[in-house]
Amino acid sequence: MSAPATTTAGYLESLLAGQPQLPASPLAWLNTLRAEAVDRVGALTVPTVRDEEWRFTDISPLTKLSFQPVSAPTSLQAADIERFYIEEATTRLVFVDGVYAPQLSSVAADAGVVVTNLAAAATDLAAIAPHLGQHAAFHDDVFAALNTAFLHDAAVLVVPRNVAVSAPVHLLFIATQKEAASYPRCLLLAESGCAVTVIEDYVALQEEAYFTNAVTEIALADNARVNHIRVQREGAQAFHIANCAVSLARASHFHSVSVALGARISRYNLNTLQTAEGTECIVDGLALIANNQLADTHTCIDHAQPHGVSRQQHKCIAGGNAHAVFNGKIMVRPGAQRTDSSQSSHNLLLSGRAHVDTKPQLEIFADDVKCTHGATVGQLDSEEVFYLRSRGLSEIVARNMLTYAFGAEIIERIPVASLKRQLGQTVLEQTSSQT
Amino acid sequence: MIYQDSKTILEVRGLRANVNGVEILKGLDLTVKSGEIHAIMGPNGSGKSTFSKVLAGHSAYEVTGGTVLFEGKNLFELAPEERARAGVFLAFQYPIEIPGVANSQFLRLTYNTVQAERGKDELDPLEFDDYVREKMKLLEMNPDFLDRSVNEGFSGGEKKRNEILQMAMLEPKLAILDETDSGLDIDALRIVSNGVNHLANKDNAMVLVTHYQRLLNYIVPDYVHVMEAGRIIKTGGKELALELETRGYDWVSAESKAARLAA
Numbered sequence: 001m002s003a004p005a006t007t008t009a010g011y012l013e014s015l016l017a018g019q020p021q022l023p024a025s026p027l028a029w030l031n032t033l034r035a036e037a038v039d040r041v042g043a044l045t046v047p048t049v050r051d052e053e054w055r056f057t058d059i060s061p062l063t064k065l066s067f068q069p070v071s072a073p074t075s076l077q078a079a080d081i082e083r084f085y086i087e088e089a090t091t092r093l094v095f096v097d098g099v100y101a102p103q104l105s106s107v108a109a110d111a112g113v114v115v116t117n118l119a120a121a122a123t124d125l126a127a128i129a130p131h132l133g134q135h136a137a138f139h140d141d142v143f144a145a146l147n148t149a150f151l152h153d154a155a156v157l158v159v160p161r162n163v164a165v166s167a168p169v170h171l172l173f174i175a176t177q178k179e180a181a182s183y184p185r186c187l188l189l190a191e192s193g194c195a196v197t198v199i200e201d202y203v204a205l206q207e208e209a210y211f212t213n214a215v216t217e218i219a220l221a222d223n224a225r226v227n228h229i230r231v232q233r234e235g236a237q238a239f240h241i242a243n244c245a246v247s248l249a250r251a252s253h254f255h256s257v258s259v260a261l262g263a264r265i266s267r268y269n270l271n272t273l274q275t276a277e278g279t280e281c282i283v284d285g286l287a288l289i290a291n292n293q294l295a296d297t298h299t300c301i302d303h304a305q306p307h308g309v310s311r312q313q314h315k316c317i318a319g320g321n322a323h324a325v326f327n328g329k330i331m332v333r334p335g336a337q338r339t340d341s342s343q344s345s346h347n348l349l350l351s352g353r354a355h356v357d358t359k360p361q362l363e364i365f366a367d368d369v370k371c372t373h374g375a376t377v378g379q380l381d382s383e384e385v386f387y388l389r390s391r392g393l394s395e396i397v398a399r400n401m402l403t404y405a406f407g408a409e410i411i412e413r414i415p416v417a418s419l420k421r422q423l424g425q426t427v428l429e430q431t432s433s434q435t
Numbered sequence: 436m437i438y439q440d441s442k443t444i445l446e447v448r449g450l451r452a453n454v455n456g457v458e459i460l461k462g463l464d465l466t467v468k469s470g471e472i473h474a475i476m477g478p479n480g481s482g483k484s485t486f487s488k489v490l491a492g493h494s495a496y497e498v499t500g501g502t503v504l505f506e507g508k509n510l511f512e513l514a515p516e517e518r519a520r521a522g523v524f525l526a527f528q529y530p531i532e533i534p535g536v537a538n539s540q541f542l543r544l545t546y547n548t549v550q551a552e553r554g555k556d557e558l559d560p561l562e563f564d565d566y567v568r569e570k571m572k573l574l575e576m577n578p579d580f581l582d583r584s585v586n587e588g589f590s591g592g593e594k595k596r597n598e599i600l601q602m603a604m605l606e607p608k609l610a611i612l613d614e615t616d617s618g619l620d621i622d623a624l625r626i627v628s629n630g631v632n633h634l635a636n637k638d639n640a641m642v643l644v645t646h647y648q649r650l651l652n653y654i655v656p657d658y659v660h661v662m663e664a665g666r667i668i669k670t671g672g673k674e675l676a677l678e679l680e681t682r683g684y685d686w687v688s689a690e691s692k693a694a695r696l697a698a
Contacts, residue, residue, distance in 0.1 A: 382494070387531040390491050391601060392519035392549040401544070405535030405584075412535065 012041055012142065014066040015181065019149050021071070027125060030118075030151065033133045037148035044142040056325040056357040057267055057296040062239045067181035067211045069150060070097040074176065076205075078104060081174060084203050087418045089170035091115055093155045096174050098182025098212075100153045112163045113196065118154035118185070127158060132187055135217040135245035141269075144243045147183045147215040154185035159194040159224075168197040168229075168416050175235060178208035186216040190224035190252075197227040197415060204235030204262065212263075214242040220252035222276070227255045227415055231423065234262035236291075243269045248308075250276035257413050259423060260287040260295045261430065267296040274308045274336075285314040286410035288430055289322040290350075296325035303336040303369075312343040315410055316358075317403060317431065319350035329361040330373070336366045343373040348380070348406050350431075403431040436637065437657050441468040444506060444609050444640045445490075451500035451665075452489050459485040461665035462501065467609065470637040474651055474676060475644045477662035478684050483644045484528060486662075487613040491525035492518050505609065520552040522639075524607035526598040528614040532586040538597070539581035542567055546604050570603045574630045592623030599630045610634070611642045616650035628653030648680040661687045 019038060025031050046063055047054040074096035081104060085092065090108035093115060094101045100117040107115050118128075132154070138145035155171045173184045188198055200216060212234060220226055234240045240263040248254055260266055272281050287295040301310045316324035324347065332339045347356040360373040380402050388398035407427040414420045445467040452460040459482045467473055475483050489496045490503065492515035503510040505523060513521060533541065539560075546567075547557040558566055568578055574596045586594050595615055602610050612631070616624055631654050635641055643654060651659070651673065659675040660667045661684065668691040669675070679687070 381531075384531045384533065386491075386493050386515060387527065388533075388545075389515040390519055390525050390527075391545040392516050392552065392605065393545060394516050394548075395514075397544070397548070398516075401536060401541070402533065405533050408535035 011046060011063045011066065012044075012146075015146060016041055016149065018068040022150065022152050025152070029129050030132075034149055034151055037133075037138050037145045037151070040138055040145040041142060041149055044140070044145060046142060053298065056323070057265070057294060059239070059241075059265060059267070062211065062265065065179070065209060065211070067179050069182060070099060070177055070180045073099065074101050074104075076101065076104065076174070076176065080205070081172070084172055084174070084201070086168065086170050086199060086416060088168055088416050089199065090167045092170040092172060093117065094172045094174065095153070095155070095182075095184060097177050097180045098153070098173070098184055108167065112160070112165050113169065114156070114158040114160070115169060116156050118156055119152055127189060128156060128187060131189060131217060131219050135219060135247050136215045136243050137245070141243060143213050143241045144215055147185060147213050147243075150183040151185055154187055156187050157196070157198065158189045159191055159196045161191040162193040164195040165197070168199055170199045170201060173202045173212070173214070175202070175204040175210050175212065175238065176206055178206055178210055181211045181213065184212065184214040186214075188216070188218045188226065190218070190220045190226050192221040192249075193223045195225040197229065199229045199231065199416065199419065201231045202234050202240065202262070204233070204238060207235045207237060209237040209239070209264075210235070211239045212241070214240075216242070216244040218244070218246045218254070220246070220248050220254055222250040223252060224249070225253040228257075229414055229416065229419065230256065230258040230268075231419070232258070232260045232262055232266055232268070233426075234266070236262065236264060238263040240266040242267070244271070246270070246272040248272060248274050248276070248279040248281060251278040253280045255282040257284045257410065258297070259285075259411070260289070260297065261426060263295070264292065265294045268298070270297070270299045271302065272300070273302045274305050277305050277307045279305070279308050281308070281310040283310070283312040284410050284413045286407055287316045287318075287324050288407055288427060289317070289324060290319040290430065292321050294323045294325070298327045300329040300331060301341070302331045302333070303339040303341065304331075304333045306335065306337045306339070308336060308339050308341075310341045313410065314345045315406065316347045316356050317350065317407055318347070318354035318356055321351075321353045323354070324356045326356070326358045327361060328359070328373075329363065330371060332364040332366050332369050332371065334365045337368040339366060339369040339371065341369070341371045345375040346406075347375075347377040348403065349377065350379075350403065400428070400432045404428050407431065436470045436472075438468075438470040438637055441470050441637070442506075443468050446504040447501070449501035450486075450489070450503060451498070452485060453497045453499055454485060454495060458499070459665055460489065463666055465660065465667060467640045467642060469608075469640055471658065472635060472641045472643065472654060472656045474656040474659045475642060475662055475667070476646070476648075476659060476676065476679060479646070481662040482665040483662055484613055487525055487611045487642075487644050490523060490611055491515060519605070520549050522608035524602050524605055524610045526595070526602060526610065526612040526615050528617060530586050530594040530598055532584070532589075534584045534587045536585050537581070538583055538585050539564070539567070541585045542581075542601065542604065545601065549605050567600075567604065570600055573603060573633055574600055575626050576600065591618035592620060592627075595619060595623065595627050596630070599627055603630065603634055608639050609642070610639065611644065613644045614646060615643070616645055616647060624650065624653060648676045651676045663688055663691065
């Protein structure tokens with residue numbers, strides 16, 4: 001066996017093999033950004049469990065597989081993917097194996113929002129340049145760097161000033177080919193006083209191994225309100241690594257609900273940065289996994305300015321041999337007075353072999369703040385199970401109902417009724433098959 | 436009500452049970468016939484709640500001796516859910532909250548499960564909605580309760596009403612009400628009692644486990660039993676409850692001791 005360092009170095013080179021085939025962009029700054037990212041990939045290594053940020057998440061199975069991006073357009077028809085549609089979402093961008101599929105996408109005429117893919121973007125590039133690649137730092141993160149190196153076909157949303165977009169926007173990423181690498185990229189610019197709900201949705205039409213490496217950047221201007229719903233329902237053998245970076249300007253409001261159901265190994269990093277006073281950041285998460293799945297959520301809520309409110313609730317339900325990881329950092333920087341932050345991490349183990357690593361991490365450098373946190377790991381409460389059985393429900397039904405209820409509390413936060421219903425049903429089915 | 440042609444619903448003989456290795460029930464005897472309302476009273480720690488949990492089949496309570504026949508069949512051969520389907524209902528002293536599950540969903544699932552087991556028709560959501568709203572009127576419950584999570588954020592009185600609502604739906608042959616009166620204000624007590632009285636008939640039986648006589652002003656028992664140290668030490672009519680209210684439990688205890696010494 002060769003030394004791990006050599007292996008991973010060669011691994012990154014192999015991942016980059018397809019990069020030079022990317023068409024050069026007419027935008028000089030974009031080409032520069034990509035080149036910088038390629039350089040960073042060359043300078044970084046693949047993290048191992050010896051890195052503090054990755055100590056519970058062993059991604060070595062990923063480094064044994066070298067996948068390339070798909071370039072051919074898809075032959076999928078609308079009928080193949082209709083079941084993934086969300087009825088409230090009249091605007092939908094579809095990416096198949098990372099490639100934009102205009103024939104499957106639709107933008108409502110009255111969307112009130114600029115929705116496009118980067119490769120075709122004709123408008124407002126001046127607005128994009130200061131943000132793209134600027135929030136999701138790729139300097140120290142090899143996966144963000146890889147994504148940026150392959151940056152070509154991003155979903156770009158610009159919500160104009162004071163526009164409240166009533167229908168949610170659906171960004172649908174579909175995996176269809178095995179052994180493919182895809183680098184989904186989203187940029188959401190929420191201009192001052194606007195309001196929008198965006199659903200970032202990862203689904204699969206095949207069950208073999210592939211690699212999704214996604215980066216999302218969200219910039220909220222003053223008083224903007226963004227609901228960001230993220231659903232990761234990748235195939236059972238998928239590797240899914242994603243970074244989401246959010247920047248909150250004065251009095252802006254960001255609510256995120258992320259649900260991780262799929263993938264063999266998934267890692268989601270969500271970083272929110274408060275850049276001005278009076279922001280509100282609500283971060284809800286649910287990981288529901290079984291078999292040999294690993295789902296890792298790392299969040300960092302950075303209170304860098306005074307008067308910020310953050311509310312975080314993260315839940316994991318792990319069955320089989322599954323392994324859930326949660327690391328929730330709350331940073332309160334010097335001067336971020338009157339920060340009001342709460343965090344909870346509740347975890348439910350459905351089998352004796354499942355396990356959870358949960359780590360609240362509060363770093364507080366201001367003295368006039370209110371920060372609370374709590375974490376629990378446990379099994380179903382036997383009194384609750386007895387209560388339901390005493391009403392005639394079998395033990396299995398009782399356990400399923402309680403497990404469902406545990407997860408449903410997060411699903412309930414999704415402000416899109418049909419998606420809420422759909423995911424509620426998924427949780428019900430997943431938990432039924434496990435207990 | 437005591438009827439001539441009543442059937443024996445529950446027959447408890449020499450029941451012994453442990454909790455965490457400590458014996459709580461020490462030879463309890465009780466016979467309950469259809470149509471009857473029994474009250475079991477007694478000081479804290481006498482084993483009243485343990486008795487109700489044992490009847491409902493809670494696994495933390497280990498039966499170490501004696502027999503319990505429910506309609507002539509060995510109750511201990513049945514899992515808790517089988518007891519419920521057979522017609523045993525326990526109204527909990529502390530009903531469990533289940534955030535994330537709508538009350539309507541929970542009620543319909545339990546109703547349909549029990550109906551199916553009894554070979555009766557299940558109801559679809561619309562039919563069930565009509566059915567449950569009718570039952571809710573009996574307990575003066577606001578239909579909003581259907582949309583809320585099971586017992587979550589309910590007041591003490593609301594939780595108890597929700598228990599009796601379930602009893603009304605599941606139509607048990609034997610209902611055990613464990614301290615249903617605790618934590619109820621006078622209005623809630625009246626409503627809950629009216630509901631129970633409405634549900635009592637000549638084919639079913641009720642066992643009221645209570646610490647206070649107050650409930651028995653509203654639900655008049657045919658028999659009052661006094662429990663002490665895991666046994667029933669005295670049985671009387673409804674007037675015994677009043678006597679206990681004025682004189683306390685000590686005299687019953689002394690009388691029972693004297694009787695045992697004499698024997």
